[in-house]
Amino acid sequence: MAQDIDRSDDDTDSAVRTFPKGTTIFREGQISDVAYIIKKGRVSIYRILNNKRVRLGERGPGEMVGEMGVITADPRGSNAEALEYTEALACDKRLLQTMLLKSPRPVQLLTGYLADRVRALSGQITDRPSGDPFLAVCRVTHLAWQVASRSEKPQLDYAELSRTIKDIVLLSQIEIDAIFERLKKLHLVAITDVKGNFPRKNILGTTKPGPSFVKERSVRLPDPDTFLAVAKNVSRDARDRQDFGVDLEFCDLGDFAREAGSSPDIIIKKIGYGEIPEKLFFFHKSASRDYIDAMGQEFFRQARRPRLTAADLERIDDITAVDNATLQEVFSVLGFHKVAVLAAMAGDAARDKIYKNLSKKIAGVVREEAAALANLDDDEAAAVEQELLERVKTIKGLAS
Structure with missing residues (x-):
């Protein structure tokens, strides 16, 4: 909602403040001493409940954040975080009160009523066990379908499936219906309704069908093999939506x-x-x-350190668990070039281990040759790595 601010009385009551991306603008429980009108950027509003970040929405240019606490004088009821570089006009309590006093009396009463409603609704916000309700519903549906697919004519009873989802994901029926409506539009599920009606008798005693209603509803997965993969992609694409949701903190x-x-x-x-x-x-x-x-x-x-076993040696970086004496013996057999290949492909910890088990002179030669191996041949690297691991296993008596 765009705001029209009258600042003619006191131009010092507000000032533009900037918040880099990721900055916490205010936290839940803090004193509500200032509200912000966003000029540029986007702000996320959320609460932390039982180790979960409950997203309450986002605000953009022309919208206000933090105003309810200033109006009601209550502590902050939520957190605000800049999703990108944000510029906002800071409005203190005196400015907001001046704005309200200049408003007609019905507007003042309506503002108080809305503040009470927001306070009541805020107290009803709860966390959910799933960070992604959409994907959680899809996973439960897919599991249920795997069981149902064993029957001759597989299908899922929508009412029974909804009860299962409610028990596991703790969503309301309205939310479940919305998710399945979305899945239906994406052609990820096929929903079949069996309709019925209540017969009615008129004053002449003639029976006629009354208003129809959905008697039964069944769900099928047209392509169960790709269902979850497509659902995950849809969920990933929707992560930046502004809808209410929950993430684990x-x-x-x-x-x-x-x-x-x-x-x-x-x-x-x-x-x-x-x-x-x-x-x-x-x-x-x-x-x-x-x-x-x-x-x-x-x-x-x-x-x-756990005792070395054959299973521990899978790649070059695993040599950090090999004792120095064994590595020195192996390096002396491999030669300069192969050791340089190993150093070029190793991670930082494994590379340091290689150099520490070479004399200073040899380490210098190996460093120069490893630096020159800019375009390391994958087949050669794999062969040298395999030879290193096999030689270590042989020395340790672990070779098969």
Whole structure:
């Protein structure tokens, strides 16, 4: 809603403020001392409920954020974050009150009524267990279809499917209907309605059909093999929509790995190698205390590297777990060029390990040759990597 501000009385009551992308403009619970009219950029409004970020909407140029708290004198009921570089006109309480006092009495009463409504609705905002309700509904539907497809004429009863979705995703029927309507428009589901009617008798005793209603509704997946893949693409394309939604404020290791297209064991290795900053990871406080009590503090005072097994050696970067004596023996057999190939393809930690297990003179030669291998041949690199791993396994008695 565009705002028309009368600033003729006191031009010092407002000022343009700038917020770089990602800046928190205000936080939930803070004193509501100023509202903002956005001149440029976009602002996200959200709340944090039970470790979930509940998106309440976005505001753009000409729209106001933070006005309700200033009007009602309540603490901030939500958070505001700049989604991009934003310029906003700051309006303090005195300016807003002046604007309201200049408004007709009915407008003042309506403003108070709307503020009460916003306060009441804000208290009804809840979190949901799914960060993406659309994709969650699609996954439940796909699982249900896998069971139904075993029958001769597979189909899903819409009412029963809706009850299952409500139990798992905790959505209302209105939201479920909206999602299936969208899936129907995308031709991802086929919905069949069986209609019925209540017969009526007129004053002559003649029975005639009354208003029709949907007696039964069934759902089919025309292409179950591609259903989830298409649904994921639709969900990904809709991430920037302004609709109400929920995101987890924190994710666990498994979710992090899936988002990165990796696996938890590889992520753990990268954390151990220092390749991922530790500030990205958090522990659940009460669960952590219980685990510390169960294991004892002595358990955490020393970290032992797991015993080397054949399965541990899969790629060049895994040599960080190999002892120095073994690496020195292998490098002496491989020769300068192959070691240079290994250094050129290795990650930072593995490359440092290679150089530390060479004499200074040889390390200098290997560095120069590795730097010259700008266009490393993939087949040669794979062959040298395989030879390194096999030689290490042979020395450790792990060769098959």
